[in-house]
Amino acid sequence: MAGSRRRLLAGIAGSGFACLAGCATGNTDDETAFTVGLASDPTDTSRYDNWGGMAPYWTRVIEPLVWGTDDMQPKPWLATDWTATDDTTWVFELREGVPFHNGEELTADDVVHTFEENILTERGDFVYGWLHLEPGSVTKRDEYTVAFETTDPFPGFPGTIAHNMIDIQPPAADRQAGEIIGTGPFTLEEIRRGQYVRVERFADYWGGEPNPTELTFRAAEDETTRTDLLESGEVDLIYTPAKSRLSSLRDRDDVRIASQQSTGATSVWLNVHREPTDDVSLRRALNHAVSQTELVETVLEGVGEPARGPISTVVDWVDEDELPTYERDRDAARDLVDRSAYDGTELTCLVDADMDDGKLIGQVLQSAFDEIGVDIDLAVLERASINDRTERGEFHLQVGSTGSNSPGADYLMWENFHTMGIENKDLYEAEGTGLYNLGGEVDDHIETGYQARDPATKRDAYLEAQRTIMDAAVVVPLFYQAYVVAADAAIEGLELHPIDAFAEWSNLTRTADTNE
Amino acid sequence: MTEQSTDSTLLSIENLHTRFRTREGPVHAVDGVSMTVDEGEIVGLVGESGSGKSVTARSIVGLQDPGEIVRGSIRLDDVAVTDATDRQLRRLRGDTVSMVFQDPTETLNPVFDVGEQIAESIKVHDEPGSQRLLEYLHLPPFGSRSEWRKYRDRAIDLMDQVGIASPADRVDAYPHELSGGQRQRAGVAIALASDPELVIADEPTTALDATTQAQLLERFRQYNAERGTAILLITHDLGVVAEICDRVVVLYAGEVMETGPTERILEDPRHPYTKALLECLPQRVDRESRLPTIEGSVPEPTADRAGCPFAPRCEYATAACRDGEIPSVALPDGRGSVTCVESNGFASDSPPSGTGAPGAGSETTAATESAPGDSDRPSPIVELEGVSKRYSLASGPIERFLGADDTLRAVDRVDLEIRAGETLALVGESGCGKSTLASLITGLETPTSGTVRIDGTPVGGVADRDADTLTDVGVVFQDPRSSLNPRLTVERTIDEPLRSVGWDRPRRKDRVRELLDRVGLSEHQATSYPHELSGGQIQRVAIARAIALDPSLVVLDEPVSALDAAVQARLLNVLADLQADLDLAYLFISHDLTVVEHVADRVAVMYLGDLMEVGPADRVFDRPTHPYTRALLEAIPSLEPDGSMGPSLEDAPPSPTDPPSGCVFRTRCPMAEPKCAATDPEQRRLESGRSKCHFARDH
């Protein structure tokens, strides 16, 4: 959701569609070189200019202080340890002897610079809400110690900054000139706008010398092109191959398929502040109209899990068994529609044109809703147009996903469902409305969860909020996303992470018998 | 049978049939032609358009495509053309036979300079075997520069031979940079480049001015005399034949009607068709009297017919003519042969040409009596007073800025008047400004200076003329094809002017019918579209439209020059009748003096936009006072077999953009003197008409 909402959030909470691929062009002969093509163009200056035209994700050139474990917990990385000295103060101990690509050693100054200059100053006000930091709130305690002063109690802070956008860079790096200096296992070598980013092994990597000598990240936004690239041998490995091709890929023995549930979840988001979707019985009716299982098994070719809630179950404080469920029950649905304020007018349903399978899902929903006598008009639009509509609240439904590229997933609740969340804030301030914010107790629960240090408390608070949200049917959950990786069978050593962007390349190897 | 092919025979055609497949069925363009050409002989192949003369010629060199030779044989230099291989054909074309085509503007390749085109032809002749594309494309290393340079030099000689002035400069010129005469000369050069034994010239002079034609024919004669090259001259113009041909072959509807020595044919034609053809030539008929004509029209080439094709139009025709084989009878002592049943019947008695001709309207027409005689009548319809028309060539600012602002004097200070009921003929070489003058009168152009008066009142261009003035002048244009709207029926075309003056439907209908009748078109043709009409018919329609609103003057811009002799004769008669009945005045523009001599009351001779001489037709033709007039008259091919043309004008007139000082004609004038360059002669009044020459006097 947020993904479709903000260019930057597109990064933060990018709906998780991305992929890897190896490129035959150039260095197939080199057994230790791999090519990685990404569904989101890794050179898209309109998004990544702050990283000199290179996606901070995937490429592993620059790294954040904190990483994430497979079960979405913060994990020491450039910072070895962190403690909250009081409600609003976090103190981070930096790893010592971490060299930048330019040979300098990582120190507190670099961290301060990165936060104060690159993030808080350049990114401007809305990151404050995300990180709960404001300019001047990051201070150096000593060479290897940095203190963060959050605007309000924010236990989720470590997890939140375990994010590729919070990667640490030294002041020396002139990013606008495309000079990227990081601490990562790979050094940036070449950027071809619209085509690829090429990185090479950084021998002095603090985590030990990575195996691949060279990685090329290729743009392959179109799923079919992506799959073709793999089949033609131009790439060794891709994320989310075209669903239509999965079965045939599974049959091939020179291709290996792996899949992993991601942090993303796709739902139909209902605008609760606009007639007639402000009517809870209509919203419930819509929920009763859809069979998530059918959707997953047919259109999605079995990729992903039928969902009961708006947030992926890989997030630790999500437990869908606690949520009210809506089975497909057309009669019930029709009754609800009759009882609702719905007068048969056409409801607008936004679909992001860039969303894989978006059109199909939209059409399935359209006919599903049609079954219960609700008439919807699909508007498959480019991001920009969608923004126009959502900013003005001029829509009833939107097919969208929300997910997190960091272990700190709290903001999934906050940004989407809290009245002051980024989705709702503008409209609330302008017209006292919003989009998906029920306000009242939901806001309270979210705030509680947000500030709770004790996992149990947080879990209960968020569950309560989700329960209310699902009870009020703010969304029609569709599925929890999974991403598939299809790779040349000769390639081994890729560890899949719930956050796909946290892909670990260091152990990639190619077994001798490459049958291409 | 036809002439035996002796060993001196260069070309012999036996019973040639060439056919074209069309949607309407096969067209028998050539239907059993047999003829021969001996070495060193000049043979004229004569016939109206569609008589198959060109197809015959093309068949000889194997260019009949898309037509196909279905029967008969052609032997050229002892090679059977009809079943020759491409290689043999190429060899023939390269050494033995060459062709000169009709329209010089189209027969030269626009994108190569003439030198190249001639050189190429020489090269083919020198090494007919190896023709490598890349070499001819001048792609080094294939095309060696020096070699081509050599051929180019020889090309220059040739150009000199055929009479292209300063060939060294012209060799690099592109066709469009040459005058019509020069182009045709270049064409001839290409033909002669291979030093052929036979030159086939297909209407080589038809598109040229009389003067140029005369020069070119002279060239042919010389060449034939010097090198003994045989020439097959295809033409519709018996005058040309009379000029240079030893023998004549007369074609009609794809069949040979008559062959024989030129004198014999001209003086004692045996075949009715030949007679008729000769008789309808204006120069054969005294002025004022009606032209004999051949009624009917050439048979449909698609229809397969038996017997003599001319039979339907022939007044001697008998049952025998209409079906069965027509013998071709050889006349004694090499006087040729006639393909006619009747021929023996009137072997010797050649009826006096002129009246009593077959099919001739035997009544000497009303035209004669009522036709305006000497035009000393008052009331000029049109008066031109010091009328000039200049075109600025510098169309753009830059050129003006560069000061290269030269103007073209199309018409220069012309005084002229046209009186009611008279026929004023305007003659001159192409580009002398005839048509511009006409446009000035009709109003399509407006004079740069001077005034045009119609019925005494000064008038401007079409836009500013009132309805009466417009209706007072009718126009008939030269090109039958473009003078009618292809998408309007005859009826609508004629109807249009009537509608424009607001006549009601029934009245218009009657008028149209009347007009059709006047110009000799039948009722049922009213609904036909132009493409369904013959050239003659189209011109009739054009005339009908011109006279629809009873003009007092009709401007006729080369009305008959696109037509065959027979058709032309009939059209001229129509014009005569109309003039007689409607008391029309004609401005008759033509380059064909023989026609002019026949129709004109007065003649105005134009040169470089200026009037050289104006006077009564008979006086001008009998006693020309201006050297230019004289030159023009001498250039007319006379029908007297032996009569050869006097010394004709050399090369083309100077460019109208920078006319010579003094007398514009002096540069080509045989009697030019210094003072001609110094002073521009006055128009001198003569006892009849006037002349613009220092030496003009009444004899």
Add this chain to the structure above:
Amino acid sequence: MIAGLDTVVAALRRRYRAVRTSRTTAAFFANPLNGVGLVIVAVLSIAAVFGPVIAPYDPTSQDLVNRLQPPTPAHPMGTDQLGRDVFSRLLYGARLSLGIAVAVTAIRLVLGTAIGLLAGYVGGWLDELLMRLVDVQLAFPGLVLALVVAGILGPSLRNVMLALAVVGWASYARLVRSSVLSTKEREFVQAARLMGVSRRRIAVRHLLPNVVGPLVVLATMNLGTVILGTAGLSFIGLGAQPPTPEWGTMLSAGRHHLREAWWLANAPGATIMLTVLGFNLLGDGLRDVLDPTHDEPLEKSI
């Protein structure tokens, strides 16, 4: 202009009569391909008009169980990702595509002819102005401009039609103008002027009819290019919104299944190709009849 129009109509009627006469018909069928074109277009028109009647299924009714079925008697062209009958969708699409093509072409035709006639006949500064306008329009690659216009206006068939219409009229204007200019100099027009025939009358009686032939030809071929253009824009993501059965959209959607479900992309692909082919062939045929002395159409670009 109204007068102008009905003479155009009149001219067309005359043409029609002319076409019926054996000679022209012969001219038309002289080239076998022309006949083929006629047949294709005829079939399409029928499909467009009676499509909904013929179509075995509702083009939008889904059947997820039977998705991606290969062609069978039940589904002559198989079913798509949502189990919809491809054949039915194509039939409905015919109406849509042809409708768009005709509408767009009509706008271009009227606009272009008016401008061309004005420019050619009035001449002078007006001519200059209009022709520069034409040049400007032609300076933009049609699809590119259309793409921008439609893209900015937002994806919808209406906007696509609009965009295609505004980028396509110039070639008509040029055609009409040049023909008017050349015809103007023909002797029969001069004759008419000398007869005092009014300017307006000359324009509609002599100038227009002589360009009708080429116009018809150009328009026919244009129907094809418009269809291609629409498809192209749909491919880029403008144009029809789902579930509208628009050919271009179907083709680009089917692309993802080219290997497993070849019919998905190739059925609409072939349909589009045949349609455009039909119009081109027909155009050629008509040219043989209406415009014997022709030049090839200068642009494939829309």
Add this chain to the structure above:
Amino acid sequence: MSRYDYLASRFATSLAVTVGVSVVSYGLLFLTPGDPAEIILSQQLGRQPSAAEIEAFRAENGLNDPIPVQYLDWLLDVCRGDFGTSYYSDTPVSTLIAEALPVTLELALAAMLVTLAISIPAGVVSAVSRGSPIDYASQLGALLGVSMPNFWLAYLLILVFPLTLGVFPVAGAGSVGHLVLPAITLGTGMAAVVTRLVRSSMLEVLDEAYVDTARSKGLRERIVVYKHALRNALVPVVTVLGLQLGALLNGAVVVEIIFQRPGLGTLLVDAVFERNYPVVQGVTLVTAVVFVATNLVVDLTYRYLDPRVRLGGETA
């Protein structure tokens, strides 16, 4: 009309057109539903801008000036090679175009080669053997070429070559190999048009009298056709090739998307969808100007191909 005057007027009109083109390109901004300032700003900020922000933005970008003034400012900048900067990055539009243009031109050139390679022989052969099966075949082939949606062709090509035969890359740019499939896709469509033209123009020329003159010299048919006829037949073809550049750029948009070539086409499409107006304006303007320029050049070369017009004077 003299040569200089021709050149002068030709340049003059081209200039006029270019100005017109620039007006249109600039005007595109005002096609947007709603207030450009607000839209631009919301694109830049990524959120609904406040009234104050909009006002500030207007003032800052001179959006309060009358539109003609805004246009002139823009035009002046453009003349200085400054097309503004992309909304979403600090990259100057000129840089983006400078990067993309070569990629597109490269493609255009390759496609043009493909076109000529196909169309000239095909056109000549089918003209020479008019009415024969070969002729009908090549006519039909040409028509199929015109009629085929080029993105469909692209799919099929990808299916056949990289996926089935394993030759040529699926997508991308940089190497010659990457150029092949796009060039074919683009070239065939155009070849179709040009073939038809070559054919008809050839047919016309073959009927000309001077072809017979050439034959009557005893020249071999090959020389007659390829020297005398073809040279003349190509004259009109050249002009059309110029016009075809338009068609070519049209196709380039689609082809570049399919084969993921970072050229003007992809740049434009992305920009349009992102409402990245400076880029949209820049690219449209540049494409149009390129087109105008090419046609100017073509027109002039044409005048050298055909001697009849070489020395000035409208086409003979």
